[in-house]
Amino acid sequence: MGLHPLRLGSGCFCVGRLSASHSPVLMCPLLKATMGLLQFQAPTQNDTMPWVVPTTCDWVVKFQELANTQPEAYFLELPHLHRGEKGQQRWLEEIYGLVRLLENQTGRKLNRKTLLSSVQIFMHAWKVFGRLIELRRKRVLAGVWFMVAANSFLLDSIEIWTERVHQMLETVATHPPAPEGNGVFLAGSPIIFPNFKLLHLIETAGMDVYGDDLCTSERIWPGAVCYEEPSYRGIMRALAERYHKACICPTFADNERRINSILNTLQQHHIRGVVYHVLKGCHPFDIESFNLEPRLKSRGYHFLKIETDYVQEDSQNILTRLEAFGRI
Amino acid sequence: MGLKVGIDLGSTAIKVVFVENEHLVWKKAVPTTPGQTRIADHLTAEGLWALRCTADTLESVVFTGYGKGLVNGTGKVIDEVSANSLGAFLLSGGKARTIINIGGQDVKVIRLSATGKLLDFKMNDKCAAGTGRFFELAGRILDTPVEIFGELGQAVADPVNINSTCAVFAESEIVSMMAKGIAKERIIQGLHESIARRIAGLAGGLDMEDDFYLDGGSANNQALVTAIEEELCRDVYVLPHPQFTVAYGAARSVETL
Numbered sequence: 001m002g003l004h005p006l007r008l009g010s011g012c013f014c015v016g017r018l019s020a021s022h023s024p025v026l027m028c029p030l031l032k033a034t035m036g037l038l039q040f041q042a043p044t045q046n047d048t049m050p051w052v053v054p055t056t057c058d059w060v061v062k063f064q065e066l067a068n069t070q071p072e073a074y075f076l077e078l079p080h081l082h083r084g085e086k087g088q089q090r091w092l093e094e095i096y097g098l099v100r101l102l103e104n105q106t107g108r109k110l111n112r113k114t115l116l117s118s119v120q121i122f123m124h125a126w127k128v129f130g131r132l133i134e135l136r137r138k139r140v141l142a143g144v145w146f147m148v149a150a151n152s153f154l155l156d157s158i159e160i161w162t163e164r165v166h167q168m169l170e171t172v173a174t175h176p177p178a179p180e181g182n183g184v185f186l187a188g189s190p191i192i193f194p195n196f197k198l199l200h201l202i203e204t205a206g207m208d209v210y211g212d213d214l215c216t217s218e219r220i221w222p223g224a225v226c227y228e229e230p231s232y233r234g235i236m237r238a239l240a241e242r243y244h245k246a247c248i249c250p251t252f253a254d255n256e257r258r259i260n261s262i263l264n265t266l267q268q269h270h271i272r273g274v275v276y277h278v279l280k281g282c283h284p285f286d287i288e289s290f291n292l293e294p295r296l297k298s299r300g301y302h303f304l305k306i307e308t309d310y311v312q313e314d315s316q317n318i319l320t321r322l323e324a325f326g327r328i
Numbered sequence: 329m330g331l332k333v334g335i336d337l338g339s340t341a342i343k344v345v346f347v348e349n350e351h352l353v354w355k356k357a358v359p360t361t362p363g364q365t366r367i368a369d370h371l372t373a374e375g376l377w378a379l380r381c382t383a384d385t386l387e388s389v390v391f392t393g394y395g396k397g398l399v400n401g402t403g404k405v406i407d408e409v410s411a412n413s414l415g416a417f418l419l420s421g422g423k424a425r426t427i428i429n430i431g432g433q434d435v436k437v438i439r440l441s442a443t444g445k446l447l448d449f450k451m452n453d454k455c456a457a458g459t460g461r462f463f464e465l466a467g468r469i470l471d472t473p474v475e476i477f478g479e480l481g482q483a484v485a486d487p488v489n490i491n492s493t494c495a496v497f498a499e500s501e502i503v504s505m506m507a508k509g510i511a512k513e514r515i516i517q518g519l520h521e522s523i524a525r526r527i528a529g530l531a532g533g534l535d536m537e538d539d540f541y542l543d544g545g546s547a548n549n550q551a552l553v554t555a556i557e558e559e560l561c562r563d564v565y566v567l568p569h570p571q572f573t574v575a576y577g578a579a580r581s582v583e584t585l
Contacts, residue, residue, distance in 0.1 A: 308453065320394070320407055320408060321409070323410075327407065328447065328448065
């Protein structure tokens with residue numbers, strides 16, 4: 001349809017302060033910063049385009065009400081039970097609703113051919129993303145640099161991102177891997193540029209992130225969209241399933257796959273511990289940590305929960321914990 | 329045999345110990361003020377003078393604590409959780425399995441294996457409730473030295489209930505109680521119980537095992553020890569010089585670093 005999805009979301013403490021006077025104190029810092037950013041600098045690409053907001057958590061649901069900016073948000077109502085047919089059908093209806101909205105906005109019609117073409121473009125991006133992950137696993141790419149590349153996803157046209165990351169990988173792939181060190185898995189609330197505090201502290205403590213399941217990083221990479229028939233409806237169903245049924249965000253109530261996915265990565269890549277990041281006020285991840293911790297520990301993995309926000313004042317406290325964690 | 333020096337650059341006090349073989353032969357603590365490394369140098373010189381030794385008898389110097397990052401290449405560094413684990417394990421004769429440390433601005437619960445290996449730990453985030461700083465704050469409001477909190481709290485049969493888990497709100501709660509004319513002894517014991525509950529909450533996720541040891545400067549407060557014992561339903565032991573456990577562990581860490 002000639003549109004590019006752009007991700008809204010900020011990890012900037014300074015702009016977060018702009019929204020402090022009209023938002024709850026314990027509000028998710030990511031959304032607080034995003035609100036501040038929208039006040040500071042409105043989206044520039046196309047101001048008439050709606051914000052598409054999947055209702056993942058309560059903060060997101062109330063975001064429009066707090067932000068009070070134009071254009072109004074278009075809510076994609078996310079079924080929080082996603083393994084059953086009912087939830088999947090409801091999600092598919094939401095996707096068709098979004099298509100209708102975009103068709104009305106652009107005056108263009110989505111068809112099978114453009115849909116297939118778009119799937120192909122994203123397939124190239126996933127392929128590059130897969131290579132990015134592989135190089136991190138091989139310690140050729142440090143955790144922070146991986147996160148920089150992953151965070152730039154959906155900040156510009158997907159073709160440009162794919163091409164630039166591909167160029168970067170061509171260069172980086174020739175570098176020798178770093179010596180095998182103290183690798184950890186990073187799970188929990190999203191980490192968004194420029195707030196790489198936790199990543200820097202992990203590296204300062206002598207560890208490196210070998211894998212993660214953050215929705216701003218590795219979890220962007222859901223893999224191929226598999227359709228049974230290349231018809232318009234067949235591709236739409238496959239897309240809906242890929243981004244809903246296969247998603248392991250803790251916002252879902254039926255989410256056993258998430259723990260298995262984390263355990264698989266830990267086992268496959270010989271990672272011995274999980275640093276679990278909770279943004280203050282991020283309830284789905286906070287709640288999940290109480291289930292995840294005993295299950296990981298019972299299988300012999302170490303677990304460290306870090307609850308923080310975008311301020312720097314707690315860095316020394318976090319570093320102390322990370323240093324000790326690295327010595328367990 | 330040379331002297332091993334452990335320097336704990338804590339948030340409220342700088343502690344220096346000298347260890348000869350495994351024996352703690354000299355120790356001193358001073359309040360933390362700007363110029364921590366310079367103070368540490370002075371204390372080291374003071375220790376050498378007291379022991380009638382010269383600098384060439386120093387076998388090693390190891391820094392730990394919040395200020396350890398200020399040290400540039402003049403000694404080894406170790407994180408305070410590991411130093412605490414080692415110090416408490418060695419000073420307890422290998423008996424410690426769970427350590428509760430009340431530091432100047434953090435509270436830690438540490439689990440050790442039978443060989444003294446650090447197995448797991450929990451530590452508060454940036455909130456100061458339940459820490460040494462919290463005691464200092466309460467001492468100022470109540471106009472009472474923290475050193476006599478234990479003595480005042482022990483005789484109280486009906487402590488007040490302090491609910492706030494935030495140091496700032498707890499301060500307001502204490503001020504309100506004083507305004508109502510509640511005796512400060514009851515407030516102090518209420519604080520002890522509040523801290524004990526916080527520690528129990530922190531330790532809740534750990535697979536705890538006897539023997540329990542409490543260290544940090546607050547461990548000298550017997551009323552607090554009793555409150556923690558009541559809350560955890562376990563005996564809690566205190567080492568002879570609880571404020572110096574971390575510095576001692578740092579000094580001995582050269583044997584394992």
